[in-house]
Amino acid sequence: MTSEQLISELNVLFEEVIDEGTVNLTPSTTAKEVEGWDSLNHIQIIAAIERKYGFRFTLIEIQSFKNVGEMVDSILSKI
Amino acid sequence: MVFTSLAFLVFFLFAWAVYWSLKSSRKAQNVFLLLASYFFYCAAAIPRTNIPKLILGGRFSEAWQEMTTAVASHQTEVIKLLLLLWLSSTFAYLMAKVIEKTEKQNSRKWLMVLSAVVHLGILCYFKYMNFFAQSFVDIANTAGWQIAFRPEHIILPLAISFFTFHILGYTFDVYQKSYAAATNYIDFITHVAFFPQLVAGPIERAGHLLPQFTNSRSFSAERMEDGIRQILWGFFKKLVIADSAAKYVNYVFMQYEDQSGSNIVMAGIMFTIQMYCDFSGYSDIALGTAKLLGFDLLRNFNFPFFSTSMTDFWRKWHISLTSWITDYLYTPISFQKRDWGLWGIVYAAIISFTLSGLWHGANWPSVLWGLLHGLALGYEVLTKKKRKKWAKQFNPVLYSVLSGLLVFMFWTFGQLVFRATSLEHLGGLLAQMASVSLFTLPSLDHTAQAALGWAFLMFGIEWFQREKEYGLSIGNLNYMLRWTIYAALIVLIFSSDNLNNQNEFIYFQF
Numbered sequence: 411m412t413s414e415q416l417i418s419e420l421n422v423l424f425e426e427v428i429d430e431g432t433v434n435l436t437p438s439t440t441a442k443e444v445e446g447w448d449s450l451n452h453i454q455i456i457a458a459i460e461r462k463y464g465f466r467f468t469l470i471e472i473q474s475f476k477n478v479g480e481m482v483d484s485i486l487s488k489i
Numbered sequence: 490m491v492f493t494s495l496a497f498l499v500f501f502l503f504a505w506a507v508y509w510s511l512k513s514s515r516k517a518q519n520v521f522l523l524l525a526s527y528f529f530y531c532a533a534a535i536p537r538t539n540i541p542k543l544i545l546g547g548r549f550s551e552a553w554q555e556m557t558t559a560v561a562s563h564q565t566e567v568i569k570l571l572l573l574l575w576l577s578s579t580f581a582y583l584m585a586k587v588i589e590k591t592e593k594q595n596s597r598k599w600l601m602v603l604s605a606v607v608h609l610g611i612l613c614y615f616k617y618m619n620f621f622a623q624s625f626v627d628i629a630n631t632a633g634w635q636i637a638f639r640p641e642h643i644i645l646p647l648a649i650s651f652f653t654f655h656i657l658g659y660t661f662d663v664y665q666k667s668y669a670a671a672t673n674y675i676d677f678i679t680h681v682a683f684f685p686q687l688v689a690g691p692i693e694r695a696g697h698l699l700p701q702f703t704n705s706r707s708f709s710a711e712r713m714e715d716g717i718r719q720i721l722w723g724f725f726k727k728l729v730i731a732d733s734a735a736k737y738v739n740y741v742f743m744q745y746e747d748q749s750g751s752n753i754v755m756a757g758i759m760f761t762i763q764m765y766c767d768f769s770g771y772s773d774i775a776l777g778t779a780k781l782l783g784f785d786l787l788r789n790f791n792f793p794f795f796s797t798s799m800t801d802f803w804r805k806w807h808i809s810l811t812s813w814i815t816d817y818l819y820t821p822i823s824f825q826k827r828d829w830g831l832w833g834i835v836y837a838a839i840i841s842f843t844l845s846g847l848w849h850g851a852n853w854p855s856v857l858w859g860l861l862h863g864l865a866l867g868y869e870v871l872t873k874k875k876r877k878k879w880a881k882q883f884n885p886v887l888y889s890v891l892s893g894l895l896v897f898m899f900w901t902f903g904q905l906v907f908r909a910t911s912l913e914h915l916g917g918l919l920a921q922m923a924s925v926s927l928f929t930l931p932s933l934d935h936t937a938q939a940a941l942g943w944a945f946l947m948f949g950i951e952w953f954q955r956e957k958e959y960g961l962s963i964g965n966l967n968y969m970l971r972w973t974i975y976a977a978l979i980v981l982i983f984s985s986d987n988l989n990n991q992n993e994f995i996y997f998q999f
Contacts, residue, residue, distance in 0.1 A: 449819065450800065469820075473667065
């Protein structure tokens with residue numbers, strides 16, 4: 411899977427979890443730029459990604475993501 | 490040394506002048522800030538003296554003599570305070586270095602745990618030992634075991650809750666590799682002790698404050714005016730509103746058995762106003778003071794009373810503590826329980842807020858206050874979708890106003906719990922409130938009426954300024970108008986009766 415394909419799948423997943431309308435993720439997108447991507451939703455997003463792709467993140471990994479690009483790289487290295 | 494005292498004014502004027510005269514050497518500035526911060530911290534152990542007045546009167550030798558006498562007579566307390574701060578920050582500095590150099594993840598984890606246990610152990614000894622022991626004895630006695638307990642007399646060292654969290658945050662960041670361990674010892678211990686934030690926060694993050702110590706600071710007149718303006722706004726909130734509201738609040742809460750239900754409700758509202766003006770006022774003074782030295786501290790308040798949910802409120806109230814708890818408590822707990830879905834988030838919110846209550850005070854009302862807020866957040870998490878549907882059925886402005894009112898009422902009820910000195914006191918307050926006298930007009934004396942009036946004005950100004958950094962962010966106004974507002978505020982502050990009264994800030998006790 412390419413980063414672009416993964417990002418477009420994540421767009422759908424984010425929209426389902428956050429439920430605040432359309433989400434347009436890019437590799438440089440940060441949590442602050444997405445309405446509703448707060449600390450309450452962050453863990454739900456992480457859990458939804460783990461369920462969809464069948465792997466587990468570590469706490470250190472999820473706290474080190476600075477933007478969507480870093481999250482995508484981490485997911486691609488696990489699937 | 491309270492920010493609103495003459496002693497602090499004299500200390501700061503001297504510190505500011507020396508600090509900027511050392512502008513050519515960043516290292517000299519940092520060493521001076523370290524000495525000034527340790528002096529500021531030690532001054533907490535010394536009761537009020539005539540030193541500031543003597544200095545202002547030019548009687549320097551007498552001031553020096555009085556200072557040496559005061560230090561000598563409180564030598565033990567001064568040394569204890571200094572040692573605690575110095576050893577805590579030195580231990581954190583060394584442990585972070587060791588954690589960073591250790592490669593094996595398991596060893597890193599145990600080193601981090603060791604560091605956390607030491608720092609939390611010190612905090613527990615000073616802050617919670619008597620509370621835990623007394624609670625255990627109470628439970629044991631209720632269960633029929635007769636245990637005699639005499640609480641040990643332990644003085645809570647000033648600022649310990651704040652610098653312990655500051656240091657712990659740094660240790661966790663280094664462990665998680667989100668921040669590199671500090672390389673310069675002096676810069677590190679200075680950033681922990683930095684006096685504008687030492688006593689009651691904002692709880693700084695090393696990643697935000699430490700780089701400011703490793704870079705040069707520039708002096709600008711505009712920045713100085715901004716700092717003074719923010720200090721002025723803090724003084725207005727603390728001296729004109731909070732300290733005046735405190736008189737009514739203290740009276741009603743102490744003599745609650747003679748008060749009508751409506752007076753108790755009014756005291757709850759006044760305490761809400763007092764607490765906000767006291768703590769956000771303190772934070773404004775801290776941020777303004779740091780600006781005068783060329784530093785930026787973390788924003789601690791973002792007009793919380795214009796929130797439409799408790800989740801939103803907590804993002805805007807004591808932001809530095811909320812974000813600390815979110816990063817190091819709530820996120821790890823909710824991550825661990827992520828398979829529980831929304832209930833995992835509710836569980837994490839309840840645990841995090843209950844512990845936050847305990848951080849605020851070693852007593853059951855504080856724990857109950859934290860639990861209440863955890864439950865409120867849990868409720869909001871579980872009903873988020875439903876509330877979104879309700880919102881669509883209402884006029885958006887009306888819905889926002891009603892939600893804001895509900896937030897204010899819930900917060901005020903929480904403040905009644907928070908302000909109670911014990912569960913018995915809380916029970917007494919609630920029983921007194923639940924009577925026919927709840928429907929009478931509350932009686933407010935002249936001072937309380939004035940505090941309420943100024944609070945309305947303050948909230949009005951903050952509403953118009955809600956997109957700005959703080960209520961008095963008026964750098965864009967013309968010179969004449971700006972200085973007229975400053976002059977009016979100075980007159981108000983000096984006519985408030987509360988200047989130099991040494992009324993401590995509420996958060997100093999935590």
